[in-house]
Amino acid sequence: xxxxxxxxxxxxxxxxxxxxxxxxxxxxxxxxxxxxxxxxxxxxxxxxxxxxxxxxxxxxxxxxxxxxxxxxxxxxxxxxxxxxxxxxxxxxxxxxxxxxxxxxxxxxxxxxxxxxxxxxxxxxxxxxxxxxxxxxxxxxxxxxxxxxxxxxxxxxxxxxxxxxxxxxxxxxxxxxxxxxxxxxxxxxxxxxxxxxxxxxxxxxxxxxxxxxxxxxxxxxxxxxxxxxxxxxxxxxxxxxxxxxxxxxxxxxxxxxxxxxxxxxxxxxxxxxxxxxxxxxxxxxxxxxxxxxxxxxxxxxxxxxxxxxxxxxxxxxxxxxxxxxxxxxxxxxxxxxxxxxxxxxxxxxxxxxxxxxxxxxxxxxxxxxxxxxxxxxxx
Amino acid sequence: xxxxxxxxxxxxxxxxxxxxxxxxxxxxxxxxxxxxxxxxxxxxxxxxxxxxxxxxxxxxxxxxxxxxxxxxxxxxxxxxxxxxxxxxxxxxxxxxxxxxxxxxxxxxxxxxxxxxxxxxxxxxxxxxxxxxxxxxxxxxxxxxxxxxxxxxxxxxxxxxxxxxxxxxxxxxxxxxxxxxxxxxxxxxxxxxxxxxxxxxxxxxxxxxxxxxxxxxxxxxxxxxxxxxxxxxxxxxxxxxxxxxxxxxxxxxxxxxxxxxxxxxxxxxxxxxxxxxxxxxxxxxxxxxxxxxxxxxxxxxxxxxxxxxxxxxxxxxxxxxxxxxxxxxxxxxxxxxxxxxxxxxxxxxxxxxxxxxxxxxxxxxxxxxxxxxxxxxxxxxxxxxxxxxxxxxxxxxxxxxxxxxxxxxxxxxxxxxxxxxxxxxxxxxxxxxxxxxxxxxxxxxxxxxxxxxxxxxxxxxxxxxxxxxxxxxxxxxxxxxxxxxxxxxxxxxxxxxxxxxxxxx
Ligand SMILES: Nc1ncnc2c1ncn2[C@@H]1O[C@H](COP(=O)(O)OP(=O)(O)OP(=O)(O)O)[C@@H](O)[C@H]1O
Ligand SMILES: [Mg+2]
Numbered sequence: 001x002x003x004x005x006x007x008x009x010x011x012x013x014x015x016x017x018x019x020x021x022x023x024x025x026x027x028x029x030x031x032x033x034x035x036x037x038x039x040x041x042x043x044x045x046x047x048x049x050x051x052x053x054x055x056x057x058x059x060x061x062x063x064x065x066x067x068x069x070x071x072x073x074x075x076x077x078x079x080x081x082x083x084x085x086x087x088x089x090x091x092x093x094x095x096x097x098x099x100x101x102x103x104x105x106x107x108x109x110x111x112x113x114x115x116x117x118x119x120x121x122x123x124x125x126x127x128x129x130x131x132x133x134x135x136x137x138x139x140x141x142x143x144x145x146x147x148x149x150x151x152x153x154x155x156x157x158x159x160x161x162x163x164x165x166x167x168x169x170x171x172x173x174x175x176x177x178x179x180x181x182x183x184x185x186x187x188x189x190x191x192x193x194x195x196x197x198x199x200x201x202x203x204x205x206x207x208x209x210x211x212x213x214x215x216x217x218x219x220x221x222x223x224x225x226x227x228x229x230x231x232x233x234x235x236x237x238x239x240x241x242x243x244x245x246x247x248x249x250x251x252x253x254x255x256x257x258x259x260x261x262x263x264x265x266x267x268x269x270x271x272x273x274x275x276x277x278x279x280x281x282x283x284x285x286x287x288x289x290x291x292x293x294x295x296x297x298x299x300x301x302x303x304x305x306x307x308x309x310x311x312x313x314x315x316x317x318x319x320x321x322x323x324x325x326x327x328x329x330x331x332x333x334x335x336x337x338x339x340x341x342x343x344x345x346x347x348x349x350x351x352x353x354x355x356x357x358x359x360x361x362x363x364x365x366x367x368x369x370x371x372x373x374x375x376x377x378x
Numbered sequence: 379x380x381x382x383x384x385x386x387x388x389x390x391x392x393x394x395x396x397x398x399x400x401x402x403x404x405x406x407x408x409x410x411x412x413x414x415x416x417x418x419x420x421x422x423x424x425x426x427x428x429x430x431x432x433x434x435x436x437x438x439x440x441x442x443x444x445x446x447x448x449x450x451x452x453x454x455x456x457x458x459x460x461x462x463x464x465x466x467x468x469x470x471x472x473x474x475x476x477x478x479x480x481x482x483x484x485x486x487x488x489x490x491x492x493x494x495x496x497x498x499x500x501x502x503x504x505x506x507x508x509x510x511x512x513x514x515x516x517x518x519x520x521x522x523x524x525x526x527x528x529x530x531x532x533x534x535x536x537x538x539x540x541x542x543x544x545x546x547x548x549x550x551x552x553x554x555x556x557x558x559x560x561x562x563x564x565x566x567x568x569x570x571x572x573x574x575x576x577x578x579x580x581x582x583x584x585x586x587x588x589x590x591x592x593x594x595x596x597x598x599x600x601x602x603x604x605x606x607x608x609x610x611x612x613x614x615x616x617x618x619x620x621x622x623x624x625x626x627x628x629x630x631x632x633x634x635x636x637x638x639x640x641x642x643x644x645x646x647x648x649x650x651x652x653x654x655x656x657x658x659x660x661x662x663x664x665x666x667x668x669x670x671x672x673x674x675x676x677x678x679x680x681x682x683x684x685x686x687x688x689x690x691x692x693x694x695x696x697x698x699x700x701x702x703x704x705x706x707x708x709x710x711x712x713x714x715x716x717x718x719x720x721x722x723x724x725x726x727x728x729x730x731x732x733x734x735x736x737x738x739x740x741x742x743x744x745x746x747x748x749x750x751x752x753x754x755x756x757x758x759x760x761x762x763x764x765x766x767x768x769x770x771x772x773x774x775x776x777x778x779x780x781x782x783x784x785x786x787x788x789x790x791x792x793x794x795x796x797x798x799x800x801x802x803x804x805x806x807x808x809x810x811x812x813x814x815x816x817x818x819x820x821x822x823x824x825x826x827x828x829x830x831x832x833x834x835x836x837x838x839x840x841x842x843x844x845x846x847x848x849x850x851x852x853x854x855x856x857x858x859x860x861x862x863x864x865x866x867x868x869x870x871x872x873x874x875x876x877x878x879x880x881x882x
Contacts, residue, residue, distance in 0.1 A: 223755060224749060228745060243710045
């Protein structure tokens, strides 16, 4: 407590004082949180970014932005992107990347829609009764897609970016051939119900997103597999020398990625009972942006699920905020880039302040004469 | 400098005066001053983490001091940058080498000089002759066209040495340049140091091997916990007084070995093991509780034997029995399943996850044994393990959450040791367990191994540090050109016999 708080105390501003004290405490908590090392930094800075974004749009156009429908929209649109971003995060933890996630999600949605329609043409009731089985089949297809990626990366040994670029084309191509390029209609009734349901005004989809996030956080931080995934990304050679079964870990990682993408495909259908091969094509790079914003180290080893959740919400808020102030999706794309660069600059400045002071404050060449030095000084 | 008057004290080329530096509030250096005088080797000695490398980084401009000044050639700088230091003629062999793994040996040796001299265009043609010349001067046999990433630690170290020497430096700073080198290379390096000294180069030399310190230097500065304890002419010190100043206590390097129960079944039995191009027909047994030394020159095959036993490069022929049972070791998982652990030679790249915390590193190899019924990790179990080794091995850090990157060499080595002890191995192999470790910690690490061995663990120590082998090993195997040539036992285990058998 600072001395001036004491002085003011005597002026008996007890109320204002306790408020100040609370504020002080809050400030130090936030500082501590934001300063926590490693992956938590992703979460810390995204808390700040999310608050900034919400405040900004709430001021610019409160009537539209703060309307229940808009908030509802954010909560319904965020989960599918968020889950793919979490999948991306898991894969990036190993130092890899998976470009095929969106293709896998579409593949899963198309599988479900096709199965449903095929059964529904003969027996609509049966199709709806088999809803759970059909959905599980879709998720299983996602897992298979992920497992194949894992096979290519771990057993065959292809660089992740190339392996998944190839499988993205393959999965996407098969989906186009299969659907003839058209949009499929029809999905189990239960999915539509899930898409509409809400618990205490919170859309069920959003709750599913949070549950998935918690489960993945447990997987990553509280299981042997999760720790191995992190270690593999932090230093593959040391991981090998620590008897971490590299192939199995990579195979499982990409399979988990596929599973999550398959689940995202289910959410696609829950929002809209249509499936097509080219849905969400803008997501492919967006989820990388989200994962990195959320504190995922692109070279592997560090990530925060909480950070990725917050980053998803931030970008969703910006997206809907832009709509609220009538900016186009192109301007939203520009904003994504700007946010990414801003956060990265913020990041390198704050880390160089603690680690490499030289970068922030470049030294004057020591041979410089006094006048030269004076000229160079800002 | 033309005057050769010997009466007045020699002017230092570089001096650091009153340097202080702290990391996150923890002082690493407190008011340290040191002079580098042309034609003189100044040794810096002190325990792990006492601040030697930090002082060097400040002199070379890689770190910024909190206070103090660096004087180069009479010009005072509050701090200098790395570029200016190189241009001013200061060359550094960093402890972690700081080489470019994807460039060739020749490029690594020559490139910094080219960059520092402001050359914009790089001509591959000019690289080879320069690099060749320095190899000849040091009588070294390095493949100049190989990528540095593929080299052994010793070769990386030699490359780093060559890089510092290829430039016409006026001051050369060597931060533990000999950790991975054997006797022969070290004597060649020292011969070169003498020549540099005659040319008037000022040298700063850091080593934990006290014989080296006494052999090579004229002046000595001893540090403890970031403070300068004593400075003076080397002739005024001997090994005992150095280690006393370093640690503040008497260090006992004498031979202590336990009695073995020779009737108990062998913990490890290796028969007629061969690997083409590395070693042939190697057979030996390892008793329960035994500490077995394996020594040999660089490239003798000693590391390859260990790596075969650990499944990194499986043997072509031969049998390995663990606890009397034949185990085919084809992968590292096979070895670990058979309860064999391995502390690798190159701890920075093979042993540690530098950016991860000490805690994460300690449990890295024993995750499976910390599972709960539900498949998650037992937090309590992990916390116990971490505490047991963080405290038990006296790892010196603010807490177990600190990244391993911030640890000094000896403490980093303890972390690797902790990782393997946590797996409760029956056979633990250590390749250069005390490389870069100060004598106080070295004694403590050897004592740790003795304690674990007394509890029933069998230990293989691969090392060319003869005093260390003498201090702890029941038997010493000598490997020469891929063959096991001598087995030293009992009274035969002396520093002289080991060195003689190794090179004879
Ligand atoms: N970047 C850093 N961040 C935080 N602490 C650091 C950093 N670099 C060094 N330290 C701390 O400063 C102290 C001095 O470290 P330094 O590397 O200089 O020791 P050293 O004498 O070279 O030890 P060794 O013989 O093991 O190489 C240690 O306690 C170390 O943990
Ligand atoms: Mg050091």
